[in-house]
Amino acid sequence: MKKGLPLRVRISLMIILILAFALLLNTFLNFSNFEKNYNSIIYSRFFVIAKDLQNTAEYGLNLGLSLPELENIQEIINGVVKEQKDIVFIRLFNDRGTVIFDTDQSGRNRSVPNGWIEKLADMDTESMSKSAYKNAQVVLLPLMNTFNIKAGALALGFSKSHITIPVKEMLLYLFRYFVILAAVFAAITLAGVSFFSKNVVRDFSIMLSALNGHSDGRSAPMTDTQMQIVEFREKSQEALRKIEDASKELERIDKKGNAKNEERAR
Amino acid sequence: MKNGQGNLLSIGTKMLILTMVLVISSSILMSFFAVRKSERKIIPEMDKKAITIGESIDSLIIKAVEYGIPFDSLKGTKEFFESVLKDNPEIKYIAITDPEGNMLYNHGANIEPIMSFFKAEHGKQTRSLKKSVPISDYYDSRIPIVNNAHVLGSLHIGMDRMFVQSKTKDIIYDIFTVLVVSFLITFEILLFLIAYTISGPIDSIKKVVSGAKDGDFTQYVTVNSRDEIGSFVGSFNEVIFRINKAYHELKEKYHGYKDHTEGVRDTRAIDTAVKEIEESYKFGDAEGPQRFFQRLLIYIRPALFLVIFSESLSLSFFPMFVDQLYKPVAGISKDLIIGLPISIFMLFWAISLPLGGVWSEKIGRRKPFLVGALTTAIGLLLTGTSRTVYDLLLWRSVTAVGYGIVYIACQGYITDNTTPKNRTRGMAMFLSGFFSGSLCGAAIGGILADRIGFRPTFFVSGGVTVISALFVFHFLQDYHEDSGSARGKIKLSHFRLLLSNKRFLSLTFFSAIPAKICLTGFLYYAAPLYLKFLGNSQSAIGRVLMGYGLAMVLISPLTARLADALGNRKRFVIIGGIAAGIALIMVYRFQSTLGILFSITLLGTAHAVGVSSQLTLITEICKDAGDKIGLGTVIGIYRLIERAGNISGPIISGILITVYGFSEAIAGIGIIMVAGSIMFTLSFLLFDLLDKQREKSYVSAAD
Numbered sequence: 001m002k003k004g005l006p007l008r009v010r011i012s013l014m015i016i017l018i019l020a021f022a023l024l025l026n027t028f029l030n031f032s033n034f035e036k037n038y039n040s041i042i043y044s045r046f047f048v049i050a051k052d053l054q055n056t057a058e059y060g061l062n063l064g065l066s067l068p069e070l071e072n073i074q075e076i077i078n079g080v081v082k083e084q085k086d087i088v089f090i091r092l093f094n095d096r097g098t099v100i101f102d103t104d105q106s107g108r109n110r111s112v113p114n115g116w117i118e119k120l121a122d123m124d125t126e127s128m129s130k131s132a133y134k135n136a137q138v139v140l141l142p143l144m145n146t147f148n149i150k151a152g153a154l155a156l157g158f159s160k161s162h163i164t165i166p167v168k169e170m171l172l173y174l175f176r177y178f179v180i181l182a183a184v185f186a187a188i189t190l191a192g193v194s195f196f197s198k199n200v201v202r203d204f205s206i207m208l209s210a211l212n213g214h215s216d217g218r219s220a221p222m223t224d225t226q227m228q229i230v231e232f233r234e235k236s237q238e239a240l241r242k243i244e245d246a247s248k249e250l251e252r253i254d255k256k257g258n259a260k261n262e263e264r265a266r
Numbered sequence: 267m268k269n270g271q272g273n274l275l276s277i278g279t280k281m282l283i284l285t286m287v288l289v290i291s292s293s294i295l296m297s298f299f300a301v302r303k304s305e306r307k308i309i310p311e312m313d314k315k316a317i318t319i320g321e322s323i324d325s326l327i328i329k330a331v332e333y334g335i336p337f338d339s340l341k342g343t344k345e346f347f348e349s350v351l352k353d354n355p356e357i358k359y360i361a362i363t364d365p366e367g368n369m370l371y372n373h374g375a376n377i378e379p380i381m382s383f384f385k386a387e388h389g390k391q392t393r394s395l396k397k398s399v400p401i402s403d404y405y406d407s408r409i410p411i412v413n414n415a416h417v418l419g420s421l422h423i424g425m426d427r428m429f430v431q432s433k434t435k436d437i438i439y440d441i442f443t444v445l446v447v448s449f450l451i452t453f454e455i456l457l458f459l460i461a462y463t464i465s466g467p468i469d470s471i472k473k474v475v476s477g478a479k480d481g482d483f484t485q486y487v488t489v490n491s492r493d494e495i496g497s498f499v500g501s502f503n504e505v506i507f508r509i510n511k512a513y514h515e516l517k518e519k520y521h522g523y524k525d526h527t528e529g530v531r532d533t534r535a536i537d538t539a540v541k542e543i544e545e546s547y548k549f550g551d552a553e554g555p556q557r558f559f560q561r562l563l564i565y566i567r568p569a570l571f572l573v574i575f576s577e578s579l580s581l582s583f584f585p586m587f588v589d590q591l592y593k594p595v596a597g598i599s600k601d602l603i604i605g606l607p608i609s610i611f612m613l614f615w616a617i618s619l620p621l622g623g624v625w626s627e628k629i630g631r632r633k634p635f636l637v638g639a640l641t642t643a644i645g646l647l648l649t650g651t652s653r654t655v656y657d658l659l660l661w662r663s664v665t666a667v668g669y670g671i672v673y674i675a676c677q678g679y680i681t682d683n684t685t686p687k688n689r690t691r692g693m694a695m696f697l698s699g700f701f702s703g704s705l706c707g708a709a710i711g712g713i714l715a716d717r718i719g720f721r722p723t724f725f726v727s728g729g730v731t732v733i734s735a736l737f738v739f740h741f742l743q744d745y746h747e748d749s750g751s752a753r754g755k756i757k758l759s760h761f762r763l764l765l766s767n768k769r770f771l772s773l774t775f776f777s778a779i780p781a782k783i784c785l786t787g788f789l790y791y792a793a794p795l796y797l798k799f800l801g802n803s804q805s806a807i808g809r810v811l812m813g814y815g816l817a818m819v820l821i822s823p824l825t826a827r828l829a830d831a832l833g834n835r836k837r838f839v840i841i842g843g844i845a846a847g848i849a850l851i852m853v854y855r856f857q858s859t860l861g862i863l864f865s866i867t868l869l870g871t872a873h874a875v876g877v878s879s880q881l882t883l884i885t886e887i888c889k890d891a892g893d894k895i896g897l898g899t900v901i902g903i904y905r906l907i908e909r910a911g912n913i914s915g916p917i918i919s920g921i922l923i924t925v926y927g928f929s930e931a932i933a934g935i936g937i938i939m940v941a942g943s944i945m946f947t948l949s950f951l952l953f954d955l956l957d958k959q960r961e962k963s964y965v966s967a968a969d
Contacts, residue, residue, distance in 0.1 A: 173299075
């Protein structure tokens with residue numbers, strides 16, 4: 001509550017705070033909803049691609065081939081990456097985490113991050129894992145052989161910016177509308193509060209006029225308190241007058257007494 | 267101030283309506299803009315996904331055709347399409363047409379009405395494959411099926427046009443919850459704001475002016491603003507100070523004159539004048555006029571609301587949070603351990619109440635509130651950092667002690683600022699603030715936990731509690747730190763006196779304690795866990811728990827009025843008790859989220875009917891004891907014993923869940939409640955009968 005602000009502004013500020021709180025919560029809900037849905041739709045698209053590759057690889061494994069023996073896979077993943085520009089990498093690695101096929105062929109025989117191996121250990125046939133790796137979002141799918149034993153996994157990485165840029169844009173968009181709506185509704189609040197509080201403000205201005213003894217020219221009937229203010233003004237003026245009179249009397253008799261004393265002394 | 271008062275009474279309502287209209291319309295606009303933008307972002311991604319799926323299906327079909335299977339005789343398409351639709355709920359149909367647009371295979375939604383579109387599409391080469399076309403309720407993506415440069419047909423994938431809107435529906439309940447919470451918060455803040463800025467100062471002015479108009483210039487009004495009210499008060503105070511100053515200057519001169527001229531001069535005239543002034547008017551002492559204190563009940567309510575709100579933020583997920591920290595302990599079931607932190611919280615809360623009460627009686631309400639709120643804040647922040655159940659037990663105990671001190675300081679503040687005549691109204695205001703805070707906290711806590719997680723929600727709780735402490739620090743600093751109303755210490759003999767009252771025993775053990783078991787055992791413990799078990803999100807759990815607080819806030823005032831009008835509180839206690847029991851037993855019959863919502867709301871209604879009447883009934887049946895040891899002591903002891911129900915609720919619930927499972931355990935608590943209510947009814951009937959017989963025998967002996 002800052003001093004010096006008119007009543008309507010003080011009340012408006014509080015209402016604007018409430019409004020901003022509700023609007024902020026609403027913005028937050030809408031944003032988190034968008035982020036969740038957008039994430040889910042993007043992941044699900046790359047999941048479809050990864051699932052296709054998983055089916056192809058598992059088809060080979062079910063024929064009794066080992067992971068390194070799936071020679072056509074390299075060609076297929078190269079083709080997929082060529083068609084889908086958003087894919088950063090596709091890697092197939094064995095259960096020990098050694099890369100067997102990679103869109104970047106120099107990555108072969110390297111080890112995948114430990115986190116992927118740990119995730120693979122927790123996965124079953126139907127599960128899919130999402131994670132982040134460097135500048136990519138990763139879809140991880142297990143590769144099972146005929147005996148339902150994990151032969152390895154498939155990791156498909158797509159550009160993080162594919163999610164972060166639109167999400168950031170949405171955040172900015174919502175923030176912009178939050179500011180615009182907050183400003184517009186703040187102005188409406190100020191107007192509304194001014195309108196609704198005008199009677200109270202008027203009452204106090206009449207009371208102030210009554211206290212100061214000024215008539216504002218209005219002939220509206222006074223409220224009880226306004227009439228009491230008039231009585232108070234009269235009473236206070238009467239008290240001040242009496243005190244002043246007594247003071248003057250005191251000065252007068254003091255002077256008179258002093259004059260008598262001087263006369264006697266002379 | 268007849269007219270003015272009329273204006274003031276309506277200004278609060280006007281502001282409330284204005285704020286709600288603005289909050290609702292701004293929220294609707296914000297959601298509209300958000301959905302519009304979401305559609306623009308998500309639909310192109312849906313198109314891409316449809317194309318990806320289409321290409322995947324297309325490659326399989328081509329493979330089959332290459333293996334020599336005729337394009338119009340593919341087997342298993344239905345099962346395959348079904349699995350694709352299952353994995354991708356936004357896809358409503360998958361269809362394959364021949365080159366003329368005739369349907370060969372399809373699965374999913376009924377696409378008869380849009381068949382003509384497929385035919386019309388036949389032969390169109392211009393349509394971009396990257397962009398879907400809106401048809402009826404779908405966005406249709408078409409992929410030509412081509413083998414060796416020969417067009418076999420087309421694959422159509424139909425995405426749900428209402429997908430983005432339907433996803434928005436997911437948060438409509440959340441937005442609605444935010445609106446309800448905003449309404450209650452608006453109500454709390456405006457109630458305070460109007461009292462602080464308008465009605466409070468005006469009340470002060472009225473009181474001081476009514477004395478000053480008759481010549482009492484001993485008091486001035488304090489207003490911490492320089493708005494229209496502030497400037498009026500400033501001018502008024504100026505007059506008061508001017509008069510006091512003039513009077514004291516006169517008095518000084520007068521005494522000086524008298525000292526010098528005592529017995530020398532005739533001072534009768536001035537003596538008479540000064541005497542007349544002193545008889546006609548009252549002035550402040552040499553230090554000036556006194557400040558007028560306007561102590562309003564409403565000043566404590568926002569602070570209470572904030573503390574309860576912050577503590578209730580974890581209501582919807584607390585058992586799940588304990589579950590995350592759970593490590594097996596030999597000989598104790600998991601369900602029991604999960605209930606333990608709630609029981610420990612209730613235990614420390616119960617212990618801190620009498621101790622906090624004695625302390626705040628001694629030093630006033632402000633300091634205990636500040637200490638209690640800060641202790642609660644520390645407890646909540648540290649709860650968020652707990653790594654084991656033992657950490658959690660420790661930090662919940664700290665939180666409970668702080669919470670108990672705040673609770674009792676608020677009750678004390680209300681006692682200090684009410685008379686026996688308006689104390690019930692004061693307590694109703696306290697309860698209404700309590701349940702508003704509780705329901706808002708449960709709802710918002712669920713939404714927050716869903717989005718930011720459990721631990722950060724505890725940090726938010728701690729932050730909100732600090733705000734409540736700051737509020738009290740700022741707004742209650744002007745009050746005297748007095749001892750409030752004197753209340754006697756509770757002694758063992760007081761317990762003996764009350765425990766010898768059979769009706770007191772019956773009400774406490776058969777009605778009050780089971781009611782608290784229902785509250786903590788079901789609402790705080792079993793309900794969140796069971797709702798989670800039924801697959802609800804944290805937001806949904808918070809919303810369902812909100813039903814209890816809403817019922818209490820809305821129905822309590824109505825039943826209080828009805829009970830006042832009808833009397834016979836016993837009947838209300840019985841009806842409330844049986845209804846609470848039935849509410850819980852119904853969970854066994856309706857094992858669904860809607861069933862739990864209904865049970866929780868019915869429990870809130872039952873408690874609104876029964877629990878508030880219990881207190882009045884206690885004052886009726888312990889009238890004699892109240893005369894001896896004070897009604898405050900009677901209620902204090904009753905509350906203390908009643909809290910055994912709060913402590914034992916989660917333990918009983920945990921044991922029952924371990925042995926029987928959720929719905930049976932909840933129904934079990936319901937049976938305890940119903941049995942208690944029946945015992946209460948029968949015991950009161952028996953006591954009444956015995957009393958009547960005793961009266962008869964006295965009368966016949968007297969005859």
